[in-house]
Amino acid sequence: VDPISGFFSHCFAVTNLLGISLQAGESVISSTCSEKCTCQASGGLVCKPHRCLVQEICALQEGVRSCVKQKGRCILLPGGQLTSFDGASGGDLPSGAYELASLCNSSTPSWFRLVVEVRACGDEGRTAGTTAYIFFQDAFIAVKRSKETWVNGRSMQLPAKVSDAVSVSESQGGVAVVQASGVQVLFSPRGQVTVRVGESLANKLCASCGNFNDDISDDLRLPGGGFARNITEVVSAWKAGDFSGCGI
Structure with a gap:
């Protein structure tokens, strides 16, 4: 789901949809890597614009969306x-x-x-x-x-x-x-x-x-x-x- 912030208001809902367990301080990146949301101690999400570096691509790595260095x-x-x-x-x-x-x-x-x-x-x-x-x-x-x-x-x-x-x-x-x-x-x-x-x-x-x-x-x-x-x-x-x- 992209952007993430438009659909979720707390970390528990995010973990249910993505199948991962987010703890306070951990982050999740949107499907196009254009937004990064961090789980707060209160249970809410703080989302900010995000983009990959020139040498990186937006891809799934071990089931997690992230900016991955494109080698070679x-x-x-x-x-x-x-x-x-x-x-x-x-x-x-x-x-x-x-x-x-x-x-x-x-x-x-x-x-x-x-x-x-x-x-x-x-x-x-x-x-x-x-x-x-x-x-x-x-x-x-x-x-x-x-x-x-x-x-x-x-x-x-x-x-x-x-x-x-x-x-x-x-x-x-x-x-x-x-x-x-x-x-x-x-x-x-x-x-x-x-x-x-x-x-x-x-x-x-x-x-x-x-x-x-x-x-x-x-x-x-x-x-x-x-x-x-x-x-x-x-x-x-x-x-x-x-x-x-x-x-x-």
């Missing part, structure tokens, strides 16, 4: 804010081309590298992804916000099978590039870039999105081994040298 997802939002695979977040990126994710071992057949060009385009004046460049061992794919797609320098109609392991198609209003090893890059017309990776790639990844080891404490590590003060410094350190402007 890195997001670059319009405005230049990045959230790493392990949940580190921040940023206000200037224009440039940045390496978001790659497989550290470049000699493996499933190697990939994702570079996103970020620029302030249009009337809004804020930075967003304008082009995503995805490198594989046997293919190079470029995708623009307009969904125009090039494979190995040639314009391509979607959907397209690039190789036995790589395909490109329209998805969720944008373009999805999928590699069979467990990598998906989704690029939206808003300039949002979402990278999803499978558990098999845990602790095998490099670049701005982090190493995907379920440890947020090392997400500020710089390529040279030191630590940055914030995620913006990390992303800046992963500026793609082969895309840098002005010949510098």
Whole structure:
């Protein structure tokens, strides 16, 4: 039932409907995670607006509705804010081309590298992804916000099978590039870039999105081994040298 506060006035009624026992101080979240109600010592409920974090989804976990961390997802939002695979977040990126994710071992057949060009385009004046460049061992794919797609320098109609392991198609209003090893890059017309990776790639990844080891404490590590003060410094350190402007 959502919102909860519109239907119940005391904890006993909530426990009867949901099949759980709420004690004073315990909380329950609505079916869309938009409201959180806490049981008071008096038996009544105090309900407040609630929402999941960027790295979370609203889902049932062991029969209880909650905001669950979505593992293996890195997001670059319009405005230049990045959230790493392990949940580190921040940023206000200037224009440039940045390496978001790659497989550290470049000699493996499933190697990939994702570079996103970020620029302030249009009337809004804020930075967003304008082009995503995805490198594989046997293919190079470029995708623009307009969904125009090039494979190995040639314009391509979607959907397209690039190789036995790589395909490109329209998805969720944008373009999805999928590699069979467990990598998906989704690029939206808003300039949002979402990278999803499978558990098999845990602790095998490099670049701005982090190493995907379920440890947020090392997400500020710089390529040279030191630590940055914030995620913006990390992303800046992963500026793609082969895309840098002005010949510098």
